[in-house]
Amino acid sequence: MDSGTLVRGAPEVNAEVVVVGGGLAGAAAAIRLARAGRDVVVIERALSAEHKVCGEFLSREALNYLESLGLEVASFGAVPIGAVRLAWKGGLSETKLPFHALSLTRRRLDEELLRLAADAGARVLRGCRVHGIERERNGWRAMVEGGEPVLANAAFLATGKHDLRGRPRPKGKQSDLVAFKMYWRLAPAQAAALEGHVELMLYRGGYAGLQPVEDGAANLCCLVERAELQRHGGRWEHFLAAMQRECGLLRERLQGAQALLERPLAVSAIPYGYVRAASHGVWALGDQAAVIPSFTGDGMSIALHSGCLAAAMYLQGESAEQFQAKLYRELSGQVALATLVSRGLVWAPSRGVLMAMASLRPRSLEIVARRTRISEAALLA
Ligand SMILES: Cc1cc2nc3c(=O)[nH]c(=O)nc-3n(C[C@H](O)[C@H](O)[C@H](O)COP(=O)(O)OP(=O)(O)OC[C@H]3O[C@@H](n4cnc5c(N)ncnc54)[C@H](O)[C@@H]3O)c2cc1C
Incomplete structure (x- = not known):
């Protein structure tokens, strides 16, 4: 056949x-x-x-597996990501990633x-x-x-x-989040500022990741609690406006940006925490x-x-x-x-504590990044 x-x-x-x-x-x-x-x-x-x-962030482990399968993602236009920025209200912290990462659609x-x-x-x-x-x-x-x-x-x-x-599959330990994804063509100055970074932005009831992908586009992938989305009438446009009101960095990035999909992709009832x-x-x-x-x-x-x-x-x-x-x-x-930290990022009282930790001790971001990856010992050749 x-x-x-x-x-x-x-x-x-x-x-x-x-x-x-x-x-x-x-x-x-x-x-x-x-x-x-x-x-x-x-x-x-x-x-x-x-x-x-999907946020389309390819970690070192993913890249090693892809290479072992015979796929050189760089030859398909994957772009390098070397640092992570964490933004919340007016606050911003930046840390170098402890590993090499790329991004590809x-x-x-x-x-x-x-x-x-x-x-x-x-x-x-x-x-x-x-x-x-x-x-x-x-x-x-x-x-x-x-x-x-x-x-x-x-x-x-x-x-x-x-x-x-x-x-x-059972519900998982954090299953009340709705995910949206939209590609943008950013204004040139914003695209230049984003280059080489994944930006993690926090807001009421959720968080989003913004990063460049191939062909000069940027991927905005956002999560929000269902109840919070309901407060915005369940509408993407209202939720997008609310995220920008709360997160200055996202507002700045999307100034003059053009949405590249007619409407965002969405998925709900993701059983985060399930194994x-x-x-x-x-x-x-x-x-x-x-x-x-x-x-x-x-x-x-x-x-x-x-x-x-x-x-x-x-x-x-x-x-x-x-x-x-x-x-x-x-x-x-x-x-x-990872599920514990994710719940902490979404829950208002703990979000402030996590942000304070991240700005006082940027290395704590690095530790979380390491501990929430597959262990070296488990990886296959
Ligand atoms: C909001 C969000 C952001 C994320 N960001 C990242 C990130 O930045 N980096 C990262 O590493 N991971 C990220 N992930 C996780 C990542 O996307 C998934 O873990 C990964 O895609 C899982 O791969 P998979 O092969 O199991 O499933 P999938 O990639 O979903 O593939 C499943 C395939 O099965 C097919 N299929 C489904 N049902 C049927 C059926 N009944 N019959 C036949 N075919 C079927 C589908 O069409 C699909 O092609 C993110 C996830 C979410 C929700």
Whole structure:
């Protein structure tokens, strides 16, 4: 069967491994398995490249994984990020990042990884939505909307924020936030001031990250408590105006800026703080395995790490249960700390304390940045 096509009318598609979801986690696993000569089918809902709600900050760990998979993101226009600014009301502090980071749009990144998966020999089915995974004799059946089911010995679940029917994730420890993302073309002086930085801005009920991406655009990714958004009538324009009233730096950056999308992308009910402890036979990867608060910029590293780890353990003959237990041990501490800090950033009384700490002791930012990343010991070669 050709990559990218479902055989209409055929009774089923057979493979050794079915990967449901072709984001970073699913593509990473598929690349590693296909390069080891395994027969892999990846099923991806989107027919072509799409924008995703993501700050698009690629940490050193994510970059190492991408490089090991054969993707040199700099050649696709990724831009360097060397420092983080933290802004709240009139206050501003800046710290150098303790590692090298880049930023690249997901629309470009995810597409390139899926291309690598197909080049490695994985069959990539695009525009196909899986609506469930069921046990089938000794393996698994992935049911595809309007297409043939895919039968496989092993099922990897990598649907990111979207849960499959019958496999919901619990709520997480901070699940009342709504996320928005908008690209901007900043005025030249503001674009120059932002260059090389990720700017983390705090406001009532949430926080936002602004950073440059390729092609001269800037990505503004914001989180806000649902109740706070309701105070603004649930409207993006009103919320955007409120953020700017509260955060002088954002007001300055957006002066004379042009919005590049017709409307922002949005996602809600993100189960921040969730870490899956048991697999029930399915290999859960990426956001299906753990959801770390966005300010850490580590979700993509976790997605890539989990995809590569799952492939390695599968190839060594280990079980989905062993994989999920190992991933849980590796990630639960970092996700718990990140969730605690994220709640502190959103809750007004603690926000003041955290800001004071950050401006009096800029090194505390560096410590939080280190402790909320995958540990060196866990990273794969
Ligand atoms: C507001 C916000 C900001 C963030 N900022 C950053 C950041 O700056 N840096 C960082 O590292 N991380 C960040 N993250 C986290 C990061 O985006 C995720 O952790 C990462 O995308 C998870 O990768 P994944 O492969 O698990 O899922 P995804 O990238 O979401 O991929 C899942 C794929 O599955 C497909 N799919 C879904 N359902 C189905 C289905 N039923 N059938 C077939 N296909 C399906 C989707 O189309 C998608 O392509 C942020 C997250 C949020 C919410």
